[in-house]
Each structure stands twice: as C-alpha cells, then as structure tokens.
Amino acid sequence: MNIFYDSSTCLVVLIYWLLIVNITYRVLIKRRSIPTSMSWLLTIYIIPFIGIAIWFFFGELYLEKKHKKIARKIWSISNQYLKQLKSCKYIFQTKNSEVATSLFQLCKHRQGMFGIKNNKITLLHDNKQAIKILIRDIYLARKNIEMVFYIWKPGGIADDVAMALIHSANRGIHCRLMLDSAGSLEFFRSPWVKKMKNSGIQIVESLKVNLVGVFLRRLDVRQHRKIILIDNYISYSGSMNLVDPNLFKRSSGVGKWIDLMTRIEGPIAITIGMIYSCDWQIETGLKILPKLPNREMLKNKSNHNSSVQVIASGPGFPKNVIHQALLTTIYSAKNELIITTPYLVPSDDLLHAICTAAQRGVKVSIIIPLYHDSILVKWASRAFFSELLEAGVKIYQFKKGLLHSKSILVDHQLSLIGTANLDMRSLWLNFEITLLIDDNKFSQKLYLVQKEYISNSELLDKNIWFERENWKIILEKIFYFLSPLL
Incomplete structure (x- = not known):
C-alpha cells in the first residue's frame, strides 16, 4: 500500500512539474510583454494548481x-x-486630413486599402x-x-x-x-x-x-x-x-x-x-x-x-492592428483628445501614449462609467488613475447609467467608433471592429455627444484621489497585478 501511495505521489509531482516547465516554456517562447509574462509566471508559481487551471483555459489564443x-x-x-x-x-x-494621414497610411499598409x-x-x-x-x-x-x-x-x-x-x-x-x-x-x-x-x-x-x-x-x-x-x-x-x-x-x-x-x-x-x-x-x-x-x-x-476605413481584429485577422491604430491615433493628436470607454485597462504602451499626449500639451479627457457591471475591471481601472491624473489627464465619471460607448475624437476631425474597449481582451483576443472616420462634420456631432456625456459626469478630483484610504490602494494594486490577464 505504501509503495502504491509513494508511486502515485511521485507520479503526481512529476506531472505537476512537467506542466509547470511546459507552461513556463510557452510563456517565454511567445515573447509577450514583460508585465504579462511576469503575471502568468507568478500566477502559476504562487497559486500553482489554480494557476495551471487558469492557463489551461485562458493562457493561449487558439481556435479549434x-x-x-x-x-x-x-x-x-x-x-x-x-x-x-x-x-x-x-x-x-x-x-x-493632416491628423488622419498616419492612421490611414497604417491601415493601407496592414490591410491593403x-x-x-x-x-x-x-x-x-x-x-x-x-x-x-x-x-x-x-x-x-x-x-x-x-x-x-x-x-x-x-x-x-x-x-x-x-x-x-x-x-x-x-x-x-x-x-x-x-x-x-x-x-x-x-x-x-x-x-x-x-x-x-x-x-x-x-x-x-x-x-x-x-x-x-x-x-x-x-x-x-x-x-x-x-x-x-x-x-x-x-x-x-x-x-x-x-x-x-x-x-x-x-x-x-x-x-x-x-x-x-x-x-x-x-x-x-x-x-x-x-x-x-x-x-x-x-x-x-x-x-x-x-x-x-x-x-x-x-x-x-x-x-x-x-474617408472611412474599417479595421477588424481576432484570430485569423491582421495581428495587433487595433492596438497599432489606437497608438497611432493618440500620437497624432495635437490639440484635443477625448476618449469614452466602459473598461479602462490599457496596455502599458497605450497608457504611456495617453500620458505623453497630456504632457505635450494636448487636452486629454477620458469618460468612463461611475457605476460598473464588472467589479474586477472597476478596481483594475482605478490602478491607472494616479498616473493619468499626474500627467494632466481629466477623468470624468459618467453618472446617468453605464456608459458603454467606445469612441475617440482627435482634434475635432478624426473619429474612432466601434466595439473595442481599452482592455487586453478587446485589443488582443476578441473579434472586434472599429470604424475610422475622417470627416469634420461627423466629428462635430460626436463632439456634441461627448460634451453631453461630460455634462452628466463627475470630474475626478486629483487631490481627493490621492488621499483615498490605504485599503483601496492595496486592492487596486492587487487588481493591477491581474490586469494583463483580464
């Protein structure tokens, strides 16, 4: 009986470590971003059995x-x-238009039109x-x-x-x-x-x-x-x-x-x-x-x-094209950038692009819901507020419902409207679609809608935010650690 028990234990331990080694290899070989790779490695090593299960279901992007x-x-x-x-x-x-030229050139290169x-x-x-x-x-x-x-x-x-x-x-x-x-x-x-x-x-x-x-x-x-x-x-x-x-x-x-x-x-x-x-x-x-x-x-x-362009993402479609389009759009802004999104869990590249825009003198506003249907994403979003506020970004929290709109307006000329949220799932996993619209008249209409959103929102006070309780800061850091996996 002891021999059977010992053999079974050794077999389980062997299988466990083979899985750990295999997953570690897959994480490293994929050349993900360093924060994402570190999040996966820490997850499978700190909470091994749960981490392995999470990886098995969500770790790799593949279809049947x-x-x-x-x-x-x-x-x-x-x-x-x-x-x-x-x-x-x-x-x-x-x-x-001048503000849209780089973005449409990117799409021409990636999508051929x-x-x-x-x-x-x-x-x-x-x-x-x-x-x-x-x-x-x-x-x-x-x-x-x-x-x-x-x-x-x-x-x-x-x-x-x-x-x-x-x-x-x-x-x-x-x-x-x-x-x-x-x-x-x-x-x-x-x-x-x-x-x-x-x-x-x-x-x-x-x-x-x-x-x-x-x-x-x-x-x-x-x-x-x-x-x-x-x-x-x-x-x-x-x-x-x-x-x-x-x-x-x-x-x-x-x-x-x-x-x-x-x-x-x-x-x-x-x-x-x-x-x-x-x-x-x-x-x-x-x-x-x-x-x-x-x-x-x-x-x-x-x-x-x-001019209207369409970009689509998902398995089998041009890789990272929506992420590239968002970065190009943000860096093209010269005067004003207004973003509405229900889920704000940006990649490091997007976060830095938004902060850099504010620091180089662009008037940057982000409108998000005050009330949220996802507790996980709500707390993960808060982990980015400090860096955005310090850079000079204005964060508005919409009070009259769940703001589910996904839109970007650049310099009252270039509009992006679609299904993609500013989170990892939309940028790298799901089948999404975004319309790029280079049209002054349309952009003016979008601006009026976004102004209405702002009028029904609370502006997040920078001073009050930095005086929040310590337990909230700890909770935000925990969810920030998980943000690459959301």
Missing part, C-alpha cells in the same frame, strides 16, 4: 483546428477578392431610436440582411427586431444572423430560434460554448462585433447590443446602458461585408463575399471629402 484550417483558406480567397476590389478605384479616397469615400454617415446615440431606425430599414430591405452581435437578449423592442426579420424573410429577403454563444445564451434558449429558422433565417451560434469546446480552444475568445448589413449598401456598427435599453441588466443597479452606433449608406458596406463574410466562413465553411461595388454606390455626394 477546423476554424484554423478555414481561416487559412479565407485569406487566400479574400486576397483575390481584395485585388478585384482595388480595381474599383472610384470608391477610394487617397488623401486625408485606402479609405472609402462617398458615404453618408449618421451618428445614433439613443439606443431606442437606433433600433427603431433599424426596424424601418429591415422592413425596407430588398435583397439581403446580415447581422452579427455579441448579445441578443429577447424582450421588449428586441422582439420587434425579431418580428421584422421574420417578416422580411417571409417575403423572400435572404437573412443571416450570427450571435456569440456565450453572450447570447438567453436567445439560444428562447423560442425565437425556432421561429426564425422556420421563416428561413440562417442562424449561426458563434464560438459555441460546450464541454468539448473547453478542450479545443480558449473559452474567453468571443465574437464581440456588432454589425448589420442591409442590401450591401446600408451598414450599422458601434457598441450597441441587440437589447431593449429599458430592460437590459436593470437588476444590476448600474442604470441604463448608453451606446453609440453609426448608420452608413455607401460603399463602406462592401468592406464591412468582407469582415462578415470571413466570420461566417470561419463558423460555417461557406463563402458569402458581397458583390463588388458599382458606380451607383457613389450616388451620395454629400461627403465626398470624407
């Missing part, structure tokens, strides 16, 4: 083998399509109104409707969208719906799935969460995009999930969720459609690339001097 194989094929197909698209020179804007011109852009900052306009567009659709959302929560006005989709599908409109498995769990458990499928709507459960998936890919890689495409001409994107703002997470006590969406008519829908096509093909293996644009798409001449 099926997804990987499809992703490799997609880019060869997309590159061929991109060559054809680039021949449609009449849709491209080759000149940009200039910005797209002749788009009519509308900023929607009221969720309920945005959904009403969307319902109207769905009823008016003539050919196809494609959607992808992180969260679709049945109930209220969200059910009106479902009914509009069913009505359109019944009259022959080709409808496709892709929803994240974890984020839209309530939807997939609701009767709406059967109702929609019976009407002919194609529904895909993206990055499906199940027991088998635990062993095939990271659980926390999520489909976080919010995209709507109608007739390959009208497109929506922004921070809004498909939920009724009067019902969503009301029990959490954070108040109404505040979002920003863009509605765009014009050829930018083609490039957004490419991203949707890649996501659809990763999940289904089926290719649904949109038709190439024709000169009819340039009928809108109101914004002929503007």
Whole structure:
C-alpha cells in the first residue's frame, strides 16, 4: 500500500512539474510583454494548481483546428477578392486630413486599402431610436440582411427586431444572423430560434460554448462585433447590443446602458461585408463575399471629402492592428483628445501614449462609467488613475447609467467608433471592429455627444484621489497585478 501511495505521489509531482516547465516554456517562447509574462509566471508559481487551471483555459489564443484550417483558406480567397476590389478605384479616397494621414497610411499598409469615400454617415446615440431606425430599414430591405452581435437578449423592442426579420424573410429577403454563444445564451434558449429558422433565417451560434469546446480552444475568445448589413449598401456598427435599453441588466443597479452606433449608406458596406463574410466562413465553411461595388454606390455626394476605413481584429485577422491604430491615433493628436470607454485597462504602451499626449500639451479627457457591471475591471481601472491624473489627464465619471460607448475624437476631425474597449481582451483576443472616420462634420456631432456625456459626469478630483484610504490602494494594486490577464 505504501509503495502504491509513494508511486502515485511521485507520479503526481512529476506531472505537476512537467506542466509547470511546459507552461513556463510557452510563456517565454511567445515573447509577450514583460508585465504579462511576469503575471502568468507568478500566477502559476504562487497559486500553482489554480494557476495551471487558469492557463489551461485562458493562457493561449487558439481556435479549434477546423476554424484554423478555414481561416487559412479565407485569406487566400479574400486576397483575390481584395485585388478585384482595388480595381474599383472610384470608391477610394487617397488623401486625408493632416491628423488622419498616419492612421490611414497604417491601415493601407496592414490591410491593403485606402479609405472609402462617398458615404453618408449618421451618428445614433439613443439606443431606442437606433433600433427603431433599424426596424424601418429591415422592413425596407430588398435583397439581403446580415447581422452579427455579441448579445441578443429577447424582450421588449428586441422582439420587434425579431418580428421584422421574420417578416422580411417571409417575403423572400435572404437573412443571416450570427450571435456569440456565450453572450447570447438567453436567445439560444428562447423560442425565437425556432421561429426564425422556420421563416428561413440562417442562424449561426458563434464560438459555441460546450464541454468539448473547453478542450479545443480558449473559452474567453468571443465574437464581440456588432454589425448589420442591409442590401450591401446600408451598414450599422458601434457598441450597441441587440437589447431593449429599458430592460437590459436593470437588476444590476448600474442604470441604463448608453451606446453609440453609426448608420452608413455607401460603399463602406462592401468592406464591412468582407469582415462578415470571413466570420461566417470561419463558423460555417461557406463563402458569402458581397458583390463588388458599382458606380451607383457613389450616388451620395454629400461627403465626398470624407474617408472611412474599417479595421477588424481576432484570430485569423491582421495581428495587433487595433492596438497599432489606437497608438497611432493618440500620437497624432495635437490639440484635443477625448476618449469614452466602459473598461479602462490599457496596455502599458497605450497608457504611456495617453500620458505623453497630456504632457505635450494636448487636452486629454477620458469618460468612463461611475457605476460598473464588472467589479474586477472597476478596481483594475482605478490602478491607472494616479498616473493619468499626474500627467494632466481629466477623468470624468459618467453618472446617468453605464456608459458603454467606445469612441475617440482627435482634434475635432478624426473619429474612432466601434466595439473595442481599452482592455487586453478587446485589443488582443476578441473579434472586434472599429470604424475610422475622417470627416469634420461627423466629428462635430460626436463632439456634441461627448460634451453631453461630460455634462452628466463627475470630474475626478486629483487631490481627493490621492488621499483615498490605504485599503483601496492595496486592492487596486492587487487588481493591477491581474490586469494583463483580464
């Protein structure tokens, strides 16, 4: 009995140390940032069994083998399509404003395209109104409707969208719906799935969460995009999930969720459609690339001097492109930089870029929620406040609900709106999308919305902040240590 016990103990110890050595090797070989690598190493050595379990589920960015194989094929197909698209020179804007030139040049290098011109852009900052306009567009659709959302929560006005989709599908409109498995769990458990499928709507459960998936890919890689495409001409994107703002997470006590969406008519829908096509093909293996644009798409001449670019992130997409775009944007600012984000856990590079902007004379404002739905991220965010305040950054805490908008405005000219938060998950893990808009008129509208956010916010007092209790400082440091893993 003792021999069996001793043998078992030795075997467990051997397996344990083999796992530790293997994980250590994987952490070092990946050439992550030093803080991230140190956080992982300390986690697996200080809390070994828990640390190993966390690494097993969240340590490496990978998809299932099926997804990987499809992703490799997609880019060869997309590159061929991109060559054809680039021949449609009449849709491209080759000149940009001074503040946007570096950013759009980066995108040209990383994604192979200039910005797209002749788009009519509308900023929607009221969720309920945005959904009403969307319902109207769905009823008016003539050919196809494609959607992808992180969260679709049945109930209220969200059910009106479902009914509009069913009505359109019944009259022959080709409808496709892709929803994240974890984020839209309530939807997939609701009767709406059967109702929609019976009407002919194609529904895909993206990055499906199940027991088998635990062993095939990271659980926390999520489909976080919010995209709507109608007739390959009208497109929506922004921070809004498909939920009724009067019902969503009301029990959490954070108040109404505040979002920003863009509605765009014009050829930018083609490039957004490419991203949707890649996501659809990763999940289904089926290719649904949109038709190439024709000169009819340039009928809108109101914004002929503007330029719109789309950047997408996620496994299989250009690596670190959103992170690079954010850094380029911040360093391009000369006069004023306004950022809104619900989750402020920036990389060291982003933190230093923001602080440097303030120190070189740029008026920098960051607007975040006062009330938060994530305790972990709330405390991790606070760990960055001191450095930001010392650099001269103004931090506003929005009081009238959970500010979920993700936006950046540079010098009243360049706007970034999308789904990516200023945290590690959005920058390096999830499938995200961000619109880059070089348009003075649109930026003025965004500025007015951000000014309204500021008027409904509390300015964080630097003196009061540095006199906070010691237990809060300790808690912030603990969560700062975990921030590279969030």
